[in-house]
Amino acid sequence: MNKMSKVDKKIATVFDTKNLTAPDLPPRIIMDLRTDCNLKCPMCIVHGDPENEKLKGWLRRETDMDKVRKVLDEVMEAKPLFMPSLWSEPTLSKQFREYVTEVKKRGCSLAMNTNGLVMRRDMAEFFVEVELDAVAVSVDATKPETLKKVRGIDKLDKIHQAVELMLEVRGDAKLPRIGATITLQEANAGEEQEFVDYWSKKVDFVRTSWVFADGGFADINLEEERTPCPALYSTMAVHVDGNVSYCCLDGFGETSVGNVFEQPVRDVWNGEEMQKVRHYHETKQWDKVPFCKSCDRWASYEFEEEVRDGLLIRKSPEYTYYNRIDRLDNWEESLLGGTHKDPRESMAEHE
Secondary structure (H helix, E strand, C coil): CCCCCCCCCEEEECCCCCCCCCCCCCCEEEECCECCCCCCCCCCCCCCCCCCHHHCCCCCCECCHHHHHHHHHHHHHHCCEEECCCCCCHHHCCCHHHHHHHHHHCCCEEEEEECCCCCCHHHHHHHHHHCCCEEEEECCCCCHHHHHHHHCCCCHHHHHHHHHHHHHHHCCCCCCEEEEEEEECCCCHHHHHHHHHHHCCCCCEEEEEECEECCEECCCCCCCCCCCCCHHHHEEEECCCCEEECCCCCCCCCCCCEECCCCCHHHHHCCHHHHHHHHHHHCCCHHHCCCCCCCCHHHHHEEEEEEECCEEEEECCCEEEEEEHHHHHHCCCCCCCCCCCCHHHHHHHHC
16 A cells, blocks of 8 residues: 555544543444344454354344334434444344334434345345445455455456445435445455555545454554543444443343433443543553454554545544545434544645
8 A cells, every 4th residue: 555645644533532532322322123144254353253152142133123213212312423233243233224214213324244145135225225324345355266265255247236326225315325345364465555546546535444453453553642432522432232232242242231222321321330441541451342452443543644635634543534525415423323524624734
């Protein structure tokens, strides 16, 4: 990859990492609808190993929409960003469309990731009709043989067709914002630039990121001093049974700060268990939170920025976003949840 320009790079803070304060309600809620996937990607911590003992009793569980609606009603005043899955394919849920409709009916934003394999015209039309805010398709390779290594399938053409279908159906409509993503690892890292060059000419944004494994992210080199993880102040991760984990990276719900199906959302978000985790982060007692001990997600909330080749590029240690400047009109301010810099403001600073 080309290095960031030293002349034209700026720091864009997605969340305030210096003065972290938890708002009354979470700005972003990642809520699993069904623990199910049509793939078994080797990199996936939930579905990647079919022999994993943790899968027993964990798979193919569906959430309770009556309880979900109660949660939506409790938080709608804060207008959080919703995401409909943790580590599963959201479109496999029988309640997917109902969930999306309920979220949008309450005036909230919704962004999602999908592998695109079950995309059909009626689903693409639904996305446009409901004004889904953003959908990112996990493409993950430029060659079928590489896709086979990272996702266990070689149906690259089918994934391409899913993206093309959504672009066609959306046409000149503003939403949804459509992106292509690649999760970098040894098998596909050499295709990163080719991937960006190809997809940045087609979709609204391209996202590259490093694979999460063994409690951390591969090939991330950090020099700055560790700070409290902003996710603790910005994101609530809710499993199908209502259990709330410390973090969305906890795919099996092994940590818990409460249950939003049994307690008010405010009581969980501001409760003793959540405050205890935040306290340990703020006082640098990482050993007191084993799940967080080796994780470096905390460093991914500040970006270096540059404008190049018609793209507004935001690069953090974990993620790089390539935003097409001519498609920034479909960026919604709540797409990241919480306090962040709107890329249109960034563009003004670069002019």
